[in-house]
Amino acid sequence: MDTWAIRNNMRKLRFQHDEMTQQQLADKVKVTRQTIVAIEKGKYTPSLDLAFRIARAFDAPLEAVFFLEESQP
Amino acid sequence: MSAHERQATVSLLSTLLLAAFFLVYVLPRYPAGNPYAPEVFHFWGWVVVILVPVSIVANIAVSIVFSVIYSMATQEQASSFADERDKFIELRALRNALYVFTCGFFLAMVTLAIGMPPSVMFIVLMCSGYGSGLVGNISQLYLYRQGS
Numbered sequence: 001m002d003t004w005a006i007r008n009n010m011r012k013l014r015f016q017h018d019e020m021t022q023q024q025l026a027d028k029v030k031v032t033r034q035t036i037v038a039i040e041k042g043k044y045t046p047s048l049d050l051a052f053r054i055a056r057a058f059d060a061p062l063e064a065v066f067f068l069e070e071s072q073p
Numbered sequence: 074m075s076a077h078e079r080q081a082t083v084s085l086l087s088t089l090l091l092a093a094f095f096l097v098y099v100l101p102r103y104p105a106g107n108p109y110a111p112e113v114f115h116f117w118g119w120v121v122v123i124l125v126p127v128s129i130v131a132n133i134a135v136s137i138v139f140s141v142i143y144s145m146a147t148q149e150q151a152s153s154f155a156d157e158r159d160k161f162i163e164l165r166a167l168r169n170a171l172y173v174f175t176c177g178f179f180l181a182m183v184t185l186a187i188g189m190p191p192s193v194m195f196i197v198l199m200c201s202g203y204g205s206g207l208v209g210n211i212s213q214l215y216l217y218r219q220g221s
Contacts, residue, residue: 030156031157032075032158034158034217034220035157035158035159038158041220043219044158046157
C-alpha cells in the first residue's frame with residue numbers, strides 16, 4: 001500500500017526571505033520556535049490553519065510550501 | 074529545554090513530592106484493626122478530601138517557586154504561551170494518563186470482586202491516580218524530547 005508523507009520547503013523559503021530565522025517565522029505565525037523546528041524536520045504536521053499562516057508569511061501559495069511525497073513503508 | 078518541557082518536569086517533581094507526602098504522612102495514619110470497619114471508609118474519605126486541594130495548592134506553589142527561581146537564574150520570563158503543537162502533546166499525554174487510570178480503576182474493581190478488603194481497592198485507586206499523573210508527565214517529556 002502506498003504511504004504518503006507531507007514534506008515542506010520551509011528551510012529553503014526562509015533563506016530566500018532574507019535568511020529569516022526560525023524565531024522570526026515563529027513570531028510571524030504565532031507559534032513557538034520548537035514548533036517550527038518540528039515542522040521543518042517533518043516530525044509534526046501542522047493544522048491547515050497554521051499551514052496557511054506559514055504560506056502567507058512567505059507570501060506563497062500553500063503548495064509551494066507543503067507537498068505530498070510518497071514515502072517508503 | 075523549552076518552557077513546556079520545564080513545566081512538565083516541575084509537574085513531575087510535584088507529583089513525586091505528593092507521593093512521598095502520601096507515603097510518609099498519610100499511610101501511617103491508617104486505622105489498624107477490622108479492615109471492613111466504618112473508620113476505614115472514613116479514613117479514605119478524608120484522604121481524598123484533603124489530598125485533592127493539597128495537590129492543587131502544591132502544584133501551584135511548586136510552579137510559582139520554579140518560575141521565580143528560573144527568572145532569577147536566567148533573567149527571562151517563563152513563557153506560558155501554548156501553541157497547537159503544545160496542546161496536541163498535552164492531549165496525547167492526557168490520553169496515556171487516562172489509559173493508566175482506567176486500567177487502575179479496573180484493577181481496583183477486580184480486588185473488590187475477588188473479595189479483598191476495601192482498603193486494597195482504595196490503595197490501588199490512589200496508586201493509579203499517581204501513576205496516571207506520572208505517566209502523563211513522562212509522556213509529555215518524551216514527546217517534547219522526541220520533537221513530535
